[in-house]
Structure formats: C-alpha cells, structure tokens
Amino acid sequence: MTTDWEDHPGDRPDPSAFRRLPPVHALMSRPELTEAIEANGREAVVSVVRAVLEEARTAIARGVASTTLEGEDEVLSGVLDRLAQDRPSLRPVINATGVLLHTGLGRAPLAREASEAVARVASGYSNLEFDLDQGTRGRRSSGVAALLRRLTGAEAAAVVNNNAGATMIALRALASGREVIVSRGQLVEIGGSYRLPEVFESSGARLREVGTTNKTRLSDYERAIGPETAAILRVHPSNYRIVGFTESVGIADLAMLGRSKGLLTIDDIGSGAIGPGRPPGIVGEPTVIEAIEAGADLVLCSGDKLLGGPQCGLLIGKAEVVRRIERDPMMRALRVDKMTLAALEVTLRLAIDAERGARSIPLWRFLSVPVERLGDRADRLADRLRETLGMTASSEWSQAYLGGGSAPDAAIASACVRIEPPLPGRCSGATEASRALRMGEPSVVCRVQHGALWFDLRAVAEGDDEAIVQAIEGLVRA
Structure with a gap:
C-alpha cells in the first residue's frame, strides 16, 4: 500500500516544514494568548493550540499544507482565530x-432587578424549600403564589415550567379519563408542533369538540354536557384571529354554565396580561383579572409574554382546584427552579405598581x-x-x-x-x-x-x- 504522496512524488512533504512548526510551550508563552488564558483557563487554550498544530502536521504529511501555517506567527494567528470562534452558543x-x-430571541427580557435577584440566589444557597421562621421544610412557590393572589384577587396560584405544562397538568389533574368541552375554533397549534388535541391525548382527558370553526354558541356547550363531562375549557387563539362571520362565548357565560352544571371552567388566556394597564397600551387581550372576576375556576397563562417575566406557566384560581393540581405527581416533573422563582417574584412585585412596572419591566417600557x-x-x-x-x-x-x-x-x-x-x-x-x-x-x-x-x-x-x-x-x- 502506498501513501498519497508516494503516488504523486511531487507532493512529497518537506521535512523542514515540520521543523518550522513551533512547540506548544513557545505558543503558550506568547503575550497575545494572555487574555484568552485568563478568560478560558490554561488547559482549554492548550487544547486549542494542540489541535491547530495537529491539523497543520496532518496537512503537511498529505503534502497539501499552506505555508501560512508553518511559522510561529502564522500558527498563533490560527489559534487566535479558533479561540474567537469558540464562543458560547447562547449569547446576548x-x-x-x-x-x-x-x-427565537428568548421572548421577554428580564428587568434589571429580576436579573440581579437571579444572580443572588444562583451564586449561593437560598431558602428555596425551607421555612426560615419555623426551621422546617417549606413550599418553593409560596412567595410568588402570595403575590399572584395579591395581583389578581384569586384564592390560590401555582407555577410550572411553561404554559404548555400548565395546560397539560390541569387537564391531567382535573379531567383524566373524562371529557372536556372545547370550541372547534379554539383547537390551536402553537410553535414546535404543540397541538391542543395531542395535549388532551397525553393528559388522559378526552376532547369533546363543539360548534364550528367560525361559530360556537352557548347552546352548543349545553348540548354537549353529559355524565362524563368534567370541565369546559376556553382557549384564547393568541397567535391568530378568525374575523368576519363569527361568534364565540365569553368566559362569564361559560363560567355561569359550568356552575349551573357542577363543572369546572378553565380559561387558557395564553399570553398572560394581568389586567388593565398591565402591560400598558395593550387592549383586546383577555386578562387574568377579567377571567377571575367572571368566575373562572382556573386561569392559565405564560410568564414570559405580556407579564414580561421568565419562562413559566401560571395556574391561578380557586383554592381547591389549585390544590388538586399541586397534589398530582406530575407537578414535580414540571416545577420551576430557584432562578425562575427569583425572577418571577421580582417581576410580580414590579407589576403591582403599573407605573413602576412601565419604567422597570423592559417589555412594558x-x-x-x-x-x-x-x-x-x-x-x-x-x-x-x-x-x-x-x-x-x-x-x-x-x-x-x-x-x-x-x-x-x-x-x-x-x-x-x-x-x-x-x-x-x-x-x-x-x-x-x-x-x-x-x-x-x-x-x-x-x-x-x-x-x-x-x-x-x-x-x-x-x-x-x-x-x-x-x-x-x-x-x-x-
């Protein structure tokens, strides 16, 4: 068997080219690498130097080496280029x-105060699940739950990793094995192929469609109620609009129907406006306060949209309904970490005062x-x-x-x-x-x-x- 350069004698490697490659220690002593060593650590830079030198040797052995890689300055330039390309994959x-x-760009940026709170709890220990007063185990979301009650007037609240998770666990905990009635015009699909019918299938609840794509009346819901019905779900089509010859049922009428039939009413408002002026300038979007005051048993929404906080899903509503969800074993799989809770708590505190929120929460500003x-x-x-x-x-x-x-x-x-x-x-x-x-x-x-x-x-x-x-x-x- 012959090598490539034996088949092509004109491409035989020049032994002197190997000798012109600098040793690792010579490159590492160059002042141009001082900043990279401080930023990345000595071993990380050494590995890049060795990789560039190995590539140069391989190229020389194949007889295809460029002369620009043969001297110390040229190899150093290649190392610096490689280090410049080796940046964090997640960047501002x-x-x-x-x-x-x-x-694609991370939705709502956090307020400065929220970022500082994340840094504080992330850099050391915190009382995430520890009651400092009693010295016993505590609930990790008790602080944000209290703020959500204060903001919305609801009896209780819980937090999970995102609104898709909130919808999933609500259906699972409240209606597994039973029917939930949804208007056909609200069977949404959002990014990442998230489709509401498939969420139903995964949760164990059974979807009962009513009405048509453009028109659903209260009578459609009434006729669909049967012994297997557990809840009525309204889903806000937050990423599209149906206009023209349309009709839909408001949350107040659905909640009244649910109470008269002994059913739960769930309002998935999606984008997460808290109430009038929160955030400023947004009209026509359903709000948490509106749904709670209308009598919804549970309201679901995102934390990283109109609230302007971190990615999470909020479940806000009646105390007994929220307790049923929190008792579900899946709650542990969907819970949020200390950094999310720190950012959410600060965002909610800023949102209590609408004027302060408009100054401090980036999206509102x-x-x-x-x-x-x-x-x-x-x-x-x-x-x-x-x-x-x-x-x-x-x-x-x-x-x-x-x-x-x-x-x-x-x-x-x-x-x-x-x-x-x-x-x-x-x-x-x-x-x-x-x-x-x-x-x-x-x-x-x-x-x-x-x-x-x-x-x-x-x-x-x-x-x-x-x-x-x-x-x-x-x-x-x-």
Whole structure:
C-alpha cells in the first residue's frame, strides 16, 4: 500500500516544514494568548493550540499544507482565530427586528432587578424549600403564589415550567379519563408542533369538540354536557384571529354554565396580561383579572409574554382546584427552579405598581415609549451613519408587533433606520451584511426587507443605539 504522496512524488512533504512548526510551550508563552488564558483557563487554550498544530502536521504529511501555517506567527494567528470562534452558543443579541416577544430571541427580557435577584440566589444557597421562621421544610412557590393572589384577587396560584405544562397538568389533574368541552375554533397549534388535541391525548382527558370553526354558541356547550363531562375549557387563539362571520362565548357565560352544571371552567388566556394597564397600551387581550372576576375556576397563562417575566406557566384560581393540581405527581416533573422563582417574584412585585412596572419591566417600557421619541433616535442614527460612514441611511416610520403568540393583528407604531446596499467594505448585499451583523460582537438581529437592512427601534433599549452603530462600523471597516 502506498501513501498519497508516494503516488504523486511531487507532493512529497518537506521535512523542514515540520521543523518550522513551533512547540506548544513557545505558543503558550506568547503575550497575545494572555487574555484568552485568563478568560478560558490554561488547559482549554492548550487544547486549542494542540489541535491547530495537529491539523497543520496532518496537512503537511498529505503534502497539501499552506505555508501560512508553518511559522510561529502564522500558527498563533490560527489559534487566535479558533479561540474567537469558540464562543458560547447562547449569547446576548440586540433585537432590531420589530418583534418584541421574539420566541427565537428568548421572548421577554428580564428587568434589571429580576436579573440581579437571579444572580443572588444562583451564586449561593437560598431558602428555596425551607421555612426560615419555623426551621422546617417549606413550599418553593409560596412567595410568588402570595403575590399572584395579591395581583389578581384569586384564592390560590401555582407555577410550572411553561404554559404548555400548565395546560397539560390541569387537564391531567382535573379531567383524566373524562371529557372536556372545547370550541372547534379554539383547537390551536402553537410553535414546535404543540397541538391542543395531542395535549388532551397525553393528559388522559378526552376532547369533546363543539360548534364550528367560525361559530360556537352557548347552546352548543349545553348540548354537549353529559355524565362524563368534567370541565369546559376556553382557549384564547393568541397567535391568530378568525374575523368576519363569527361568534364565540365569553368566559362569564361559560363560567355561569359550568356552575349551573357542577363543572369546572378553565380559561387558557395564553399570553398572560394581568389586567388593565398591565402591560400598558395593550387592549383586546383577555386578562387574568377579567377571567377571575367572571368566575373562572382556573386561569392559565405564560410568564414570559405580556407579564414580561421568565419562562413559566401560571395556574391561578380557586383554592381547591389549585390544590388538586399541586397534589398530582406530575407537578414535580414540571416545577420551576430557584432562578425562575427569583425572577418571577421580582417581576410580580414590579407589576403591582403599573407605573413602576412601565419604567422597570423592559417589555412594558418598550410599549410605553412614544413613537416620536423613537423617530428622533432613528434620525440621529441615520445622520451619523451617513456622515461618519458615508452610508445610504434614512429614518423611516414602521410597524412593530408583539409576537410570541400575543395580539397577532395589533400593529405598534415604530421607527426604523434603513440602510441601502451596497455597504462600504466587504459586505455588498443586505443578506450578507445581515448575517455578518448577527455573527458579530455584539450580535445585532435586524430585518432584510426590499433589499435593505431595517433596524426597528421599538424593542431596542436606548443605551444600545451606540452598540448598533459600532457593530455597523465594525462591519464596514473589517
């Protein structure tokens, strides 16, 4: 058997090329690696150095080595490039898409106070399930449950990992083996192929559809009630709208029907608005307070949408109903950790005072910024990009959206900075430039629309305007 270079004598490796490769200790002593060693640890950097050297040796042995990998400076450059690429997979981004609750970008950002609370409990021990007064075991969600009762007027509350989990465990604990009536027009599918009929199947409850896609009347629910019926479920279609020739039944009428027949009424409002003004400027979305006051036995919603908190699912309602759910063995599998509870508690405390919440909870603050102020910021950014970088930039009025399965047809007035290609530097097209900005530091995610880059400012903190300019400047000057 012969090697590749024996078949092609002209490609025989040059022995001197191996000798020109530097030893590991020589590279590790270079001052250029000091910062990387401090950031990543010595052993991690050594492993990268060895990997780059091994790749260079393999290339030389095959007779295909580039001369750029043969000297100490050249190998060091390869090591630095590899270290620069080895960044955390989960990184902060600046959201200039105009979608405030962007599921791909982590939905609602946390308030500064909530982030600080997470850091405090995550860096040491905490009284997660310990009653400091009695010195005995306590309930991990007692603090947030008390705040949810105070906010909504409900008798009890519980928390699980997300609203899909809340729906699943509610059906399992309250209606396993029995029927739950749902309007045919509310059999939703959300992201990740989450379909309500399949949730029913997994929970053990039986789905009883009533009405039609566009019209369901109270009489449809009444006719469907039988000896196997356990509950009536209303599901808010938070990521779509049916308009035109439609009819649906409000939660107050469903709750009244449920009470008259001895059935539970569950209201899955999804996006999680607490009540009027929480969050500010949102109208037409069902709220927890509305459902509780209407007589719903249980209300389900997300914590990382309109509440502006961490990912979780909230179960709020009658004390006996919540107790039945908490006794279910599946509750342990769906429970949240100390960091989620810390962030949620602070978010709820901020939400108690609507004005304070509008100042402190990022989503609420984004919704409260007057569009004229966004326009002034867009003007300043566009002027700077034109004057300092010679770019074809302009400020434009635009429309932002909540996203994340919330108020899908409610546009929010916003302002954008629009950049026309070609861009100075190495990126001529908008798609190429958009990718480069996403891969940069900081990562900036914008829209590509009609061949241009659009940076919507509705979900951008004012303090990040300078970071956007620097990211674009770095792209141009690269």
